[in-house]
Amino acid sequence: MRSVRRLLAASAVLALAAGLTACSGSDGGSASVGPAPSRPDVKGTVTVFAAASLKESFTELGKRFEAAYPGTTVTFDFGGSSALARNIVSGAPADVFAAASPATMKTVTDAKLTGGDPTVFARNTLEIAVPKGNPKHIAGLKDLKGVKTALCAEEVPCGAAAATALAAAGVELTPATYEQDVKGALTKVELGEVDASLVYQTDVKADSAKIEGVNFPEAAQAVNDYRIVHLAKAPNANGAAAFLGYLGSADARRVLTDAGFQAP
């Protein structure tokens, strides 16, 4: 897999070089498709490592980016932020890294592998996920004490956020399980094995057929910042810069908001 990616990255660099020599002088700024202008120097494959919770929204953003920049292909590696950060430190050839927590981004900045300062591009807050119709009438964190609850393990970002929110509310909770990721906590509600779980608003939104979310005020104290950065050793530096630029556009912002993210 890695060698395939390396091959793709190498061909992207070649394509980029060819594009630069061919198009020196003329700037194709007028031939814009979509919201962002298409630029001849943005070509080839852009490899984006992104937190698992960004899967739905980033897949959509990738399609729109490709339409705006013809000749580009965006490939994603979605996974746990900490695992992705480990891969980057071990030399995975990525152009862009989007992390769900400051700690996982720090792994990469500490290794001096970032090509600039990470910027916050989205925020996600916690919600109580309950089955459709809220059969246990849960209205806030205190109501979780009497029911079976799934939390994320504190080792992963959603678990750390849950612990902060519960501490802010002064609620001491013994959950039925500490799930290894946020999707695990959500599935346990969907299957009816637990009565409620603490997950991100975006997860509730992505699963709105079976799940509904209950807001609680303490969520404001445990907001999760999503940071993005282009990597120092990016095989496609122009593509990385263009992707980051596109993320700031109104078009991209709308996709993120529709998925349930908040603006920074």
Next chain:
Amino acid sequence: MTPEAPRTTTAPHPRGRRRPRGAGRAPAALLLPALLGLAFLVLPLLGLLVRAPWSALPGLLTGPEVWQALKLSLLSATLATGVALVLGVPLAWLLARTDFPGRRLVRALVTLPLVLPPVVGGVALLLVLGRNGILGRWLDAWTGVTLPFTTTGVVVAEAFVAMPFLVISVEGALRAADPRYEEAAATLGASRLTAFRRVTLPLVAPGIGAGAVLAWARALGEFGATITFAGNFPGRTQTMPLAVYLAMESDPEAAIALSLVLLAVSVAVLAGLRDRWMSTP
């Protein structure tokens, strides 16, 4: 674990002490891949030892949660092996000694959990034995007992994944054992159950032992079915593999330390059983 164990140990006729050696040395075409294969299996484990934070190890391993996880792992793996023995040996006997329509299909079904990804097993268990499961719903309604998120749930998940190993081992041992001993017992007036208890069981005891060790080891390493069906709660359902996985998310050094403990337990078990079941002639 060597999957050869059951077969080699149940061979009733001892082979000669001296193994016939081929003429000359091993050809390079075989020796080279063999050495590569050996390195492939051993190097990652050596890497674990090399990268282990030896100086920080006492601090990392004396936390109560480590012993909690290890105790739970040993207990649940042993209980799961017990379940596998009680249900698996009769099942193996049924497959090896009786003939009924669809026997081949049943055998295939029994081995299915061997090749099934354990996570899929966990999902399946959840759908059947979960609080809202096909059977679990009635269990909850009648007795108030729910299996997910309990130590019993861990045992169930581990037994589901580990029992096929035992069944296959014991079935192999039964097929290798001479059925004429049982027939002789029957002609002397023993019922089929008595013959099973007094003749068959002692005959295939090494095979049962080897199968039990395989099942125990598989249960000890179980991760996917456990975290899916039983969840993860320290002291109740967090076994060692779950602890290793979660430690890897935040503290790789702790994960290495925990892995060392599991490695040590595995080596100790292999060493302890070496003479009894794991030796090849």
